[in-house]
Amino acid sequence: MAALAAVRDLREHWVPASAEELFIAAFPRISSHFRPRRHLITARDYRTETTERFRIRKAVTGRPATA
DSSP states (O other): OHHHHHHHHHHHHOOOSSHHHHHHHHHHHHHGGGOOOGGGSOHHHHHHHHHHHHHHHHHHHSSOOOO
């Protein structure tokens, strides 16, 4: 229990040193939304899924994807 409390305390007091650390911490959770598992679906389904995900992104953020 003490070890768990110590880990929790560290997480609560962790302050990122830079915006880069914030980006790196959030990147895997965000990027996986835009990357369907290509090896499990056909090319047509992949394109359809990607198009739909970016449509949702545009609706939520109000900004189109940039290349």
